[in-house]
Amino acid sequence: MPDTPIVSSLRRAEPGFAWERVARLPYKEGDAAPFKAISRQTLFSDPRLKGELRYFEIEPGGFSTLERHEHMHAVVILRGEGHCLIGDLVYALRPCDLITIDPWTWHQFRAGQGEVLGFLCLVDRDRDKPQLPSAADLAGLRARPEVARFLDGSL
Amino acid sequence: MPDTPIVSSLRRAEPGFAWERVARLPYKEGDAAPFKAISRQTLFSDPRLKGELRYFEIEPGGFSTLERHEHMHAVVILRGEGHCLIGDLVYALRPCDLITIDPWTWHQFRAGQGEVLGFLCLVDRDRDKPQLPSAADLAGLRARPEVARFLDGSL
Numbered sequence: 001m002p003d004t005p006i007v008s009s010l011r012r013a014e015p016g017f018a019w020e021r022v023a024r025l026p027y028k029e030g031d032a033a034p035f036k037a038i039s040r041q042t043l044f045s046d047p048r049l050k051g052e053l054r055y056f057e058i059e060p061g062g063f064s065t066l067e068r069h070e071h072m073h074a075v076v077i078l079r080g081e082g083h084c085l086i087g088d089l090v091y092a093l094r095p096c097d098l099i100t101i102d103p104w105t106w107h108q109f110r111a112g113q114g115e116v117l118g119f120l121c122l123v124d125r126d127r128d129k130p131q132l133p134s135a136a137d138l139a140g141l142r143a144r145p146e147v148a149r150f151l152d153g154s155l
Numbered sequence: 156m157p158d159t160p161i162v163s164s165l166r167r168a169e170p171g172f173a174w175e176r177v178a179r180l181p182y183k184e185g186d187a188a189p190f191k192a193i194s195r196q197t198l199f200s201d202p203r204l205k206g207e208l209r210y211f212e213i214e215p216g217g218f219s220t221l222e223r224h225e226h227m228h229a230v231v232i233l234r235g236e237g238h239c240l241i242g243d244l245v246y247a248l249r250p251c252d253l254i255t256i257d258p259w260t261w262h263q264f265r266a267g268q269g270e271v272l273g274f275l276c277l278v279d280r281d282r283d284k285p286q287l288p289s290a291a292d293l294a295g296l297r298a299r300p301e302v303a304r305f306l307d308g309s310l
Contacts, residue, residue, distance in 0.1 A: 009241045009260075013232075013251030022253075043253055044229035050279045051206020053229060074199035074208060076275070077168075086164045096168030098177075098198055105164075120231070122277065124205045 017057060017079065017118055019043065027056065027064065033132055037062025037111075045125065052125045057118040058082065058111040061153065066108040067130035073101035074122040082117035083155050084109045088141060090150045093117065106133065106141060110153060172212060172234065172273055174198065182211065182219065188287055192217025192266075200280065207280045212273040213237065213266040216308065221263040222285035228256035229277040237272035238310050239264045243296060245305045248272065261288065261296060265308060 011020045018024065019041065027038040037059035044053040055078070058064065066085070075084075077097045084091050085108045086101055093099070093109075099119075101107045111117035133141070142148040149155050166175045173179065174196065182193040192214035199208040210233070213219065221240070230239075232252045239246050240263045241256055248254070248264075254274075256262045266272035288296070297303040304310050 009244070009255050009257070010246045011253040011255075013249060013253070017251070019251070019253055043231065044255070044277060046227065046229070046255070048258060049206070049227045049229060049277070051204070051208075051229075051277050053206075053231070053277055072201065072204045074201070074204060074206075076198065076208070089164070091165045094168060096172070096174070098166040098168070098174055100164050100166075100199070100201070102164070103203060120275075122199060122204070122206050122208055 017041075017055065033065040033067065033130070035063060035065045038064055043120070047125075050125055052123050054121050054123070055118065056109070056121060057116060058109060059116055060111050060114055063110040063153070064108055065130065065132070066106060066151070067132055068104050068106045069128050069130040070103050071124050071127035072103055073099070073107070075099040075101070076120040077117070078120060079118040080111060080116040082109060082111040082115065083150055085141075085147060085150050088144050088147055090146050090155065093119075106137070108151075110150065110155075113153075172196075172210065188220040188222065188285070190218060190220045193219055198275070202280075205280055207278050209276050209278070210273065211264070211276060212271060213264060214271055215266050215269055218265040218308070219263055220285065220287070221261060221306070222287055223259050223261045224283050224285045225258050226279050226282035227258055228254070228262070230254040230256070231275040232272070233275060234273040235266060235271040237264060237266040237270065238305055240296075240302060240305050243299050243302055245301050245310065248274075261292070263306075265305065265310075 025040045041055045180195045196210045
């Protein structure tokens, strides 16, 4: 008998952007960073693969943490609508849009008020921890009216 | 002026699984390997990211090359229906299904006769070249009737 169970190469999609043998987890654990109404499903994470692919889903009115880090994000929107902040620019998002977040760039995703926002996010498997903005960083970001409206959830 | 052009973080989806500033390319170039009716779009390939994400689309009746290599594939079906061979097992595919292809495992994707098959494929950016099956490898694979039917496109 093999030491490890034989696992099928296929994990079937289930209704509602869920998958066989993929847990829907809290977005973050043991973290004081602010976020709201967002879940995380790790679709691919394997020591033999240098990238990791996760599916995040944000409920209406929810948002990811505003943060930055050295590692990059490469994002494919899969469902719904919302906005993201990248640096000091705000983008409206629709299904299949592609987003690149460069190293050390402030970023946050927000679902619309009446829409779920679901997206795939590719990262390196080995990566650094995020940094949160200081009060001065936030004030700098809020200097642009559109960014302030984004951060207030009133876009 | 910066040396490199400033490129927006967002590339919009266009109708029919196409994207701004993403070329729809032949599946392979300068390669004698057999394949049919398949295109490749590289969505994310960046020297600062260790993974690479491509979108492949196979027209009805088309197929990718039957091959194997050391690097892994992690696949998310995005549209349509078809089958894949992984090792000596054949799987029917539907949108959002997840497929893992282990190192050195023979694999091929085929669209259905009346359906496009479109999927995302995550690989390491640095990776080895594929190997093609020998006549003996093919005979071994065809020993399973379902695999023979798959290879003949008659599933």
